[in-house]
Amino acid sequence: MNQTRVKLSKGEETRAVILKAALEQASLSGFEWLTIGSLAGATGLSKSGLFAHFGSKEELQIATLDEAMRRFSEFVVVPIMAVPRGLKRLSALLEHTMTWTERCGLSACPLMMAIHEFDDKVGPVRDAVVEHMHRQNEGLMRSIEAAKASGELAADTDGEQLSFELFGIISSCYRSHHLFRDKNAKLFARRAFQRLVASYAPPTIVAEPARLKVSEKDAPPPKGSRKNNSHGSKRSIDLSATRKPPVSR
Amino acid sequence: MNQTRVKLSKGEETRAVILKAALEQASLSGFEWLTIGSLAGATGLSKSGLFAHFGSKEELQIATLDEAMRRFSEFVVVPIMAVPRGLKRLSALLEHTMTWTERCGLSACPLMMAIHEFDDKVGPVRDAVVEHMHRQNEGLMRSIEAAKASGELAADTDGEQLSFELFGIISSCYRSHHLFRDKNAKLFARRAFQRLVASYAPPTIVAEPARLKVSEKDAPPPKGSRKNNSHGSKRSIDLSATRKPPVSR
DNA sequence: CCATTAAAGGAACGATCGTACTATTATAGG
């Protein structure tokens, strides 16, 4: 789909090869563990030949981080823009975020790695991580605002609060999946998501409530929940879909 | 309080000094970045003198990880056992987890570091991390069961699901605090916690509902919420305390 | 107090780190 859009000069070509290897290595061992020597070995280049592309290890780290963000955009941000605004898009964001690394050919998430590797450091790499993550968070908050505007989330929803909680779900899913190797990780995440957006549902007005169908094809459907059970109370939430269904382990 | 309970032999004494430095270093840069040389410099020992205490770098990493867990127990698990079972204890767990590193004299959390450093590795260090985290998770689930037994959480609460979501809050709080340096991180976490336990509240029976006072002194009180607003609907939740109060930034 | 054991230091090892300099080869435009 994307191979050789414009003609790549030789330098850009091998640079791409290097970054691909760097991305895999950084996602598994961290950006500080990116090593000129091992990267040269992985790409078949000489140490100095590889080094010349970046000029310093720090530049290599930043270039790898940028590439990670570029791919995240390609595999998450761009595709969900094809999904209608609102809860569907938020749900699609969750689904795409939970799967982007494997769709991308990576075994782990370089961004998760970067977050925890540089959070307490100082320097340009940390600055780059922070800026990227802030930008990403702002995108998430825009999606939340859109869901508020469409009436699928309560008008007084605190976008910052909700984005905080959404990242929590993603992060917990990551731990369950990678550390615990729990094959139900995504299931837990989807249930948490349902519970979360339900708690931000707009107050029920009179008869026909705002549509709340969430992630019909990406996630297993809530199966006959979502019929907005109750009457007139300020906020009432049907959480039956998130209550202890059998989980194969 | 705890200094020199039993007489420490010289070896045990310096071993403790080493582990203290190792803990600080591991929390900031990761366990793989623990280096015999820098650790020797930090403690005033010689490389070989320090090395003799562990026999290998891997053993040093595991010893440091064990020490981290020991301190986590000392600063989180033990204190919250003095808190009454139920939601109060769950809330105390959140509060203590959010502050234990600084109360412990650390600038970052070695456990968070370990989780993301070893999640996709293989070997004895990863195994140790997984086991520690599983044990910790089981403790959390026992606390959840206690809250179910006391009627503060719905009887059909899925402990695994709730613990998944609680870790998400803690993890997101960690990112907000350390990566974004957001001074409102704990505030977001407390609101997320309130929202979460509210969504697991038992169905309202008749008149006097199960007491839900959560974290009165640790966290800013919900201020006149918690009076269980509505009538008879299957699950009704007052979320006013988590709706966009002004946040100084 | 002295003998035994434990603890710490010194020196060196091969390996690898990031980086600098120079030399060689490949590409690309006129």
Place this chain on the structure above:
DNA sequence: CCTATAATAGTACGATCGTTCCTTTAATGG
């Protein structure tokens, strides 16, 4: 096709890595 430039390789550097071996100093129990 030739030439200017870009890309890669070669080599070497000081530093530090984890680890080993051996010596020296310190603690400890009878």
